[in-house]
Amino acid sequence: MPRPRRRTDPAADLSRTLVAAIEANTATVSVIGQGYVGLSVAAAAARAGMRTIGVDLDADRVASLSSGQQVVPGVDDELFVEAFATGRLGFTTDPAVVGDSDVVLICVPTPLIDSRPDLAAIEGAGAAVGRYLMPGTLVILESTTYPGTTEQVLRPLLESHGRVAGADLLLAYSPERINPGDHAHGFAGVPRVVGGLTEHCTAAAAAFYGRLVDIVHPVSSCRAAELAKLLENTYRLVNIALVNELAQLCADQGIDTWEVIDAAATKPFGFQRFEPGPGVGGHCIPLDPAYLTWQSRRDTGRPFRLVELAKDINDQMPSYTARRIMDSLNRRGIAVKGSKLLALGVTYKPDVGDVRESAAIQVLAHLSSWGAKLSFHDPFVTSIDEHGVKLRRRRLTEDLVRDADAVILLTPHATYDLDEIAGWSSLLFDARNATGRRDHPDIEVL
Structure with a gap:
C-alpha cells in the first residue's frame, strides 16, 4: 500500500527558505525610513553581511547618506562608517526596491496629533510596500505604536494586492531599542523583542535579528511585542515623574x-x-x-x-x-x-x-x-x-x-x-x- 504523501506547510517552507538566505548572507534588505531608527538598523544589517537599501522620501538626506555623510542625529557614527565601508549599504527615494528584497523593515515616525496617534506614515509606507511586495518576503514593523497596529493597520495594506500574511507573506513586529548618545549600549548589545503573526513569522524575524544583535527574545504575538515597547517607556515616565x-x-x-x-x-x-x-x-x-x-x-x-x-x-x-x-x-x-x-x-x-x-x-x-x-x-x-x-x-x-x-x-x-x-x-x-x-x-x- 503506498504511503500517503506528506502535506507541506507553505508558510513553514517560506520561513525555512528565508532563514537559510539570511544565514548565508544572500538575503537583500530594504529599510523604509532613514531616521535614527531606520538608518541604525540598515547599517547593522549591512555590517552583518546583507545587501541593504535605505529608503527615504527626503532626497537631500538620501544624497548625503549616499555620499557617505552621516547626517542623522542619534545614529552611532562608527556603526555607519563601518557599514558604508562594506559597499553593501545604499540609499534611494524609490520604494520599488522592495520588489527585490527578502526582508523589508518599516521604521517611520508615529507622532501624536491632539493626543491621538498619527499612523499616516505607517499607512503610507504600508501602501507603498504592498504595491511592490513579492511573495515570500518578511515585513517587520519597528515604529512605536499601540497594540494591534501591525495586524489591524499594516496587514490589510500588505494584503491589498492578493497576498495573505502568514501564508505567502511573513509579518512581524520588533520595537526599536536605540538610546541615542548611549555609547555603553551599542546596537548589537541590546536584546531584541520579536513577535510575529504566526510562529513561522516569528522564527524568520528572530533569525534576521539574530544576525544583528547578541540576544533575541521571541514573544507570542505582534501585540505582545507592541505592548512591551510601551511598557518600557511608560516605566521610565512614571519613575521620572516620581522623582520630579x-x-x-x-x-x-x-x-x-x-x-x-x-x-x-x-x-x-x-x-x-x-x-x-x-x-x-x-x-x-x-x-x-x-x-x-x-x-x-x-x-x-x-x-x-x-x-x-x-x-x-x-x-x-x-x-x-x-x-x-x-x-x-x-x-x-x-x-x-x-x-x-x-x-x-x-x-x-x-x-x-x-x-x-x-x-x-x-x-x-x-x-x-x-x-x-x-x-x-x-x-x-x-x-x-x-x-x-x-x-x-x-x-x-x-x-x-x-x-x-x-x-x-x-x-x-x-x-x-x-x-x-x-x-x-x-x-x-x-x-x-x-x-x-x-x-x-x-x-x-x-
Whole structure:
C-alpha cells in the first residue's frame, strides 16, 4: 500500500527558505525610513553581511547618506562608517526596491496629533510596500505604536494586492531599542523583542535579528511585542515623574533632593535610580505612554490613571523649573523681566542633537514670556524657533558668561567645562545637578 504523501506547510517552507538566505548572507534588505531608527538598523544589517537599501522620501538626506555623510542625529557614527565601508549599504527615494528584497523593515515616525496617534506614515509606507511586495518576503514593523497596529493597520495594506500574511507573506513586529548618545549600549548589545503573526513569522524575524544583535527574545504575538515597547517607556515616565514630584517636595521642605536619591540608591535591591530634571523630551518617553492611555480609553473606556498623572507631573516641570529660576533671581534682587539669561544646552538630552519635545526649550519659552532677555549656546543646535522662542546660537565665551545675570544649565553636554563656567558665572542654575556642587554660594540646583 503506498504511503500517503506528506502535506507541506507553505508558510513553514517560506520561513525555512528565508532563514537559510539570511544565514548565508544572500538575503537583500530594504529599510523604509532613514531616521535614527531606520538608518541604525540598515547599517547593522549591512555590517552583518546583507545587501541593504535605505529608503527615504527626503532626497537631500538620501544624497548625503549616499555620499557617505552621516547626517542623522542619534545614529552611532562608527556603526555607519563601518557599514558604508562594506559597499553593501545604499540609499534611494524609490520604494520599488522592495520588489527585490527578502526582508523589508518599516521604521517611520508615529507622532501624536491632539493626543491621538498619527499612523499616516505607517499607512503610507504600508501602501507603498504592498504595491511592490513579492511573495515570500518578511515585513517587520519597528515604529512605536499601540497594540494591534501591525495586524489591524499594516496587514490589510500588505494584503491589498492578493497576498495573505502568514501564508505567502511573513509579518512581524520588533520595537526599536536605540538610546541615542548611549555609547555603553551599542546596537548589537541590546536584546531584541520579536513577535510575529504566526510562529513561522516569528522564527524568520528572530533569525534576521539574530544576525544583528547578541540576544533575541521571541514573544507570542505582534501585540505582545507592541505592548512591551510601551511598557518600557511608560516605566521610565512614571519613575521620572516620581522623582520630579519628590524634588518639588524637597524644595518646599528644605531637604536636599540629591542627597535623598544618593541615599536610597545605596540599597542593592528594590530600587532603581532616577533623577529629576526640567522635564522629559525626545520621541519616546513623552509620546509612547500616550499611545497606551489613548488605547485604554478607546478600547476599554477606562483611563490609565497612573500614566496620565505621571504625564501631568512631567508636563508641569518646565514651568516649575522656570519659576525656580525666577526665585533664584529674586533672592539676589534681580527681576526676571529684563534679566539677561544665558541657557546652556537646549536639546532633550546630553550629547544628542535632537530638540524634539525638548523641555529645555519649554523652560526658555516661560522665561521669555516673563520678559527675560535670552541667549543660548548648544554645540548641536544653531538656532531655535519653537514655542515662540526665536534665537540664534551665541559663541560661548568668558565675556558672554560674565555678562549674564544667570547661566541656566539645562542640558549638560560633555563639551562644557563646568568648573570654568561656574567660575565665570555670578549665578549658575543647574537643572541637572551636573556640577555636583550644591553647597556653592553661586550655584543653585533644581
